[in-house]
Amino acid sequence: MYFKIMAATLIGLILLKGCDKAPKYKQPPVETPLSYKEAAPEEFKETEGWKFARPKDDVIRGKWWEMFDEAQLNALEERVNISNQNIALAEANFRSARALVKEARSQLYPTVTTNPSVTNSRQSSRQSQSAVAPKGAVTDYSLPFDASWEPDFWHRIRNTVSANASEAQATAADLENTRLSVQAELAADYYQLRGLDAQKQLSDSTVAAYEQALDLTKVRFQTGITSDEDVAQAETQLETARAQATDIGIQRAQLEHAIALLTGQPASTFSIPFEPLKAEPPAIPVGLPSQLLERRPDIAAAERRVAEANAQIGVTKAAFFPSVTLGISGGFSASSIASWLSWPARFWSVGPALAQTLFDKGKRKAATEQARAAYDGTVAAYRQTALTAFQEVEDNLAALRILAVEAQQQDAAIKSSERSLALATERYKAGIDSYLSVITAQTTLLTNQRTALNLRAQQMTASVQLIKALGGGWNASELPTPKQLVTKTAPTPTLTP
Numbered sequence: 053m054y055f056k057i058m059a060a061t062l063i064g065l066i067l068l069k070g071c072d073k074a075p076k077y078k079q080p081p082v083e084t085p086l087s088y089k090e091a092a093p094e095e096f097k098e099t100e101g102w103k104f105a106r107p108k109d110d111v112i113r114g115k116w117w118e119m120f121d122e123a124q125l126n127a128l129e130e131r132v133n134i135s136n137q138n139i140a141l142a143e144a145n146f147r148s149a150r151a152l153v154k155e156a157r158s159q160l161y162p163t164v165t166t167n168p169s170v171t172n173s174r175q176s177s178r179q180s181q182s183a184v185a186p187k188g189a190v191t192d193y194s195l196p197f198d199a200s201w202e203p204d205f206w207h208r209i210r211n212t213v214s215a216n217a218s219e220a221q222a223t224a225a226d227l228e229n230t231r232l233s234v235q236a237e238l239a240a241d242y243y244q245l246r247g248l249d250a251q252k253q254l255s256d257s258t259v260a261a262y263e264q265a266l267d268l269t270k271v272r273f274q275t276g277i278t279s280d281e282d283v284a285q286a287e288t289q290l291e292t293a294r295a296q297a298t299d300i301g302i303q304r305a306q307l308e309h310a311i312a313l314l315t316g317q318p319a320s321t322f323s324i325p326f327e328p329l330k331a332e333p334p335a336i337p338v339g340l341p342s343q344l345l346e347r348r349p350d351i352a353a354a355e356r357r358v359a360e361a362n363a364q365i366g367v368t369k370a371a372f373f374p375s376v377t378l379g380i381s382g383g384f385s386a387s388s389i390a391s392w393l394s395w396p397a398r399f400w401s402v403g404p405a406l407a408q409t410l411f412d413k414g415k416r417k418a419a420t421e422q423a424r425a426a427y428d429g430t431v432a433a434y435r436q437t438a439l440t441a442f443q444e445v446e447d448n449l450a451a452l453r454i455l456a457v458e459a460q461q462q463d464a465a466i467k468s469s470e471r472s473l474a475l476a477t478e479r480y481k482a483g484i485d486s487y488l489s490v491i492t493a494q495t496t497l498l499t500n501q502r503t504a505l506n507l508r509a510q511q512m513t514a515s516v517q518l519i520k521a522l523g524g525g526w527n528a529s530e531l532p533t534p535k536q537l538v539t540k541t542a543p544t545p546t547l548t549p
Contacts, residue, residue, distance in 0.1 A: 071205055071206050071207065071373075072206075072207040072210070072211070072366060073206055073207060073208075073211070073365075073366045073369035073370050073373075074207065074211045074214075074362060074363050074365055074366020074367075074369070075362055075365060075366070077359055077362045077363075079355060079358070080355075080358060080431045080434055080435065082345065082434070082435050082438045082439075083435075084341050084342050084344075084345070084438075084442075085341045085442065086340075086341070087340065087341065088338060088341060088442075088445060088446060088449060089446060090445075090446050090449035090450045090453060091338050091449055112336070112337060112519060112522060112523070112524060112525040113525050114525045114526075115129070115525075116235075116519050116524050116525045117129045117235065117239055119334040119336070119519075120239070120331055120334055120512075120515075121331070121334075122242075122331060124242075124324070124325075124327070125238075125239060125242050128238060128242065128311065128314075128315055129235055129238060129239070131315040131316070131317075132231075132234055132235055132238055132314055132315055132316075133231065133235075134316070135315055135316025135317065136234050136314060136315065136316050137316055138230055138234055139227070139230055139231050139234060141230075142223070142226055142227040142230040142231070143227055145223050145226065145227070146220065146223040146224050146226070146227050148223075149216070149219050149220035149222075149223040150220045150532075150537050152216045152219070152220070153213060153216045153217050153220050153534075153537045153538055154537075154538050155216075156209065156212045156213045156216045157213045157538055159202070159204075159209045159212070160204060160209055160210070160213070161201070162199050162200065162201035163199065163200050163201070164197065164198070164199045165197070165198045165199075166195070166196060166197050166198070166383075167194075167196055167198075168194065168195045168196070169192075169193075169194045170191065170192070170193055170194075171191065171192045171194070172189055172190070172191045172192075173189065173190055173191075173192070174189040174190065190387060191387060191388075191389075192385065192386075192387055193384075193385065193386050193387070193388070193389055193392040194383065194384070194385045195383045195384045195385070195392070195393070196381065196382070196383035196385070196399075197381070197382055197383045198379070198380070198381045199379070199380040199381075200377055200378065200379045200380070201377070201378045202375060202376065202377045202378075203376055203378070205373070205375075205376065206369075206370035206373045207366055207370060208366070208367055208370035208371075208375075211363040211364070211366035211367045211370070212363075212367055213534075214359075214360075214363040214366075214534075215360045215361075215363035215364050215367065216360075217534040217537055218356045218357065218359040218360035218363065219356070219357070219360045220532070220537050221352075221356040221531045221532065221534075221537075222352075222353040222354075222356035222357050222360065223353075224531050224532055225349040225350070225352040225353035225356060225528075225531060226349070226350075226353050228349035228526050228530075229348075229349040229350045229353060232349060232520055232523070232524040232526065233520070234314055235524065236516050236517065236519070236520035236524070237314060238311060238314045238315070239513075239516040240513045240516045240517065241307050241310050241311050241314070242311065243329065243331070243509055243512035243513050243516065244307055244509055244513065245304060245307040245308065245311070245324065246327060246328065246329035246330075246331075246509070246512075247329045247505060247506065247508065247509025247512075248300050248303055248304045248307065249304070249326050249327055249328045249329065250328035250329040250505045250508070250509075251300050251502060251505055252297060252300050252301075252304070252326070252328075253328045254498075254501055254502065254505060255293060255296055255297030255300060256297060258293050258297075258498055259290065259293050259294055259297055261494075262286070262289055262290040262293050262494070263290060265286055265289075265290075265490070265494075266283070266286040266287060266289075266290050269282050269283050269286040269487060270283055270286075277483065278487065281487075282486070282487035285487050285488065285491055286487065286491075289491050289494065289495075293498070308322065308323065308324055309322075311324065329505070329508055329509060329512070331512060332511075333452065333511045333512060333514075333515040334515060336515060336518055336519060336522070338445070338449070338518075338522065339522065341442055341445075344438070344441050344442065344445065344522070344523065345438060345528075346527055346528045346529070347522060347523030347526060347527060347528075348437075348441050348521075348522075348523045348526075349523065349526050350437055350441070351434070351437050351438055351441055352528045352531060354430070354433050354434040354437040354438075355434050356531075357430045357433070357434070358427070358430040358431055358434050360430075361423065361426045361427035361429075361430045362427055364423045364426065364427075365420065365423045365424060365427060367423070368416065368419045368420040368422075368423045369420055371409070371416045371419065372416055373408075374406050374407060374408035375406070375407050375408075376404055376405070376406050377404065377405045377406075377407070378402075378403075378404050378405075379401075379402070379403060379404070379405060380400070380401075380402045381400060381401045381402075382398065382399060382400030382401070382402075383398070383399060383400075384397045384398055384399070385397055385399055441521065444517070444520075444521035445518065445521045445522060447517075447521075448514050448515075448517045448518035448521055449518065451510070451514040451517075452511065452514050452515065452518065455507055455510055455511045455514060456511070458507055459504065459507045459508065459511065462500060462503055462504045462507055463504060465500045465503075466497070466500045466501055466504055469493070469496050469497035469500045469501075470497060472493045472496065472497070473490070473493040473494060473496075473497050475493075476489045476490045476492070476493040477490055477493075
């Protein structure tokens with residue numbers, strides 16, 4: 053009889069194996085441009101400060117920061133991968149999601165439990181007892197085993213596993229997106245700090261020049277050539293430049309502290325040596341917009357959550373159908389330890405159980421509607437993420453193009469300012485103009501020099517942001533497969549060197 057029940061159950065499982073209630077999943081289409089508008093050759097015909105990478109270098113490598121050829125930056129980025137706590141949190145979230153996949157998958161297999169017991173009991177002598185009831189204390193020995201298994205006729209469990217696997221893949225992409233964001237933030241902070249170092253170098257040289265100008269003005273005042281007003285103006289100019297040079301220290305200290313936080317180190321024990329910005333923007337391979345859907349981890353995470361929502365529809369639809377549980381109980385029970393494990397002491401029971409909800413006032417229908425709405429929401433989020441990615445690439449391409457032109461124009465402005473200052477100084481020495489014309493020329497030159505340094509720093513940070521917008525060398529093929537998620541040695545996602 054036992055084998056007949058098992059055979060009937062297995063036959064039913066085979067016949068109903070293909071009853072998957074989830075819609076067949078297809079990656080939602082996204083309107084993708086054929087090329088980037090800002091990457092058109094005519095857009096860059098006037099620039100000389102930034103070029104595209106050659107076709108043979110059309111892929112950003114995993115350690116993308118090495119494109120900048122900065123030893124200090126390389127060391128800091130390596131520290132980020134090890135010590136940043138936001139990355140550690142994202143990695144823990146991935147491991148948690150991976151464990152949920154294993155937990156859901158365990159429901160595909162039988163559950164076996166046991167509850168062995170030894171019980172000593174004695175009935176009250178003051179109560180009436182039957183003739184066959186034992187007198188005195190009695191010891192019962194029991195070794196029961198219970199097994200239950202729910203055949204996944206309607207793919208409720210399989211869709212739950214699929215949904216959890218898609219979420220685990222999404223958290224793996226979240227991990228890579230967190231890693232990329234932190235790495236890009238570090239590189240941007242680093243180049244802003246180097247830009248401040250260049251500003252400090254300029255301020256120090258300006259202070260030295262103003263000190264010489266003040267000495268000259270004092271000599272001319274002592275010889276009666278000029279007035280004390282010129283000396284006061286020169287002193288004001290000098291002290292203002294000193295204050296501006298000192299103020300740079302606040303911003304630099306804050307950026308240094310931010311980098312310490314990103315690298316997982318206490319700000320009080322961290323420092324970066326002074327070194328003015330010298331780097332030039334690297335040639336960055338842009339590729340095609342269609343490639344962006346596979347290169348951005350945030351897009352991959354959004355797409356995996358669409359797949360998760362699709363599987364959840366199947367889970368809710370399976371609730372409309374009956375669930376079958378095959379239960380088996382058995383073991384040994386005796387009142388004597390000598391005969392406890394003997395064949396006559398055996399007991400067993402086996403049989404399937406069916407459960408079906410007959411009335412729930414639309415609860416299951418509402419759950420399915422909610423799952424479909426959630427799916428539509430994830431599709432919208434996926435498409436919005438892709439559109440945002442295209443925008444970010446275009447933004448930073450435009451920034452690099454315009455900054456390259458602006459930097460050339462600013463260099464020309466510096467040359468004109470230097471010439472104006474030289475002429476103003478000569479006219480002042482000749483007694484033709486007042487010292488105010490020199491101060492005006494000095495201020496104009498310093499402003500243009502500072503603007504030029506800011507433009508160089510912006511070029512570097514825009515390059516970093518463009519690499520981030522392009523995915524930083526990551527690819528969706530690096531996501532762990534559903535099979536890898538349930539293995540004992542499932543890898544934690546990392547960047548490919």
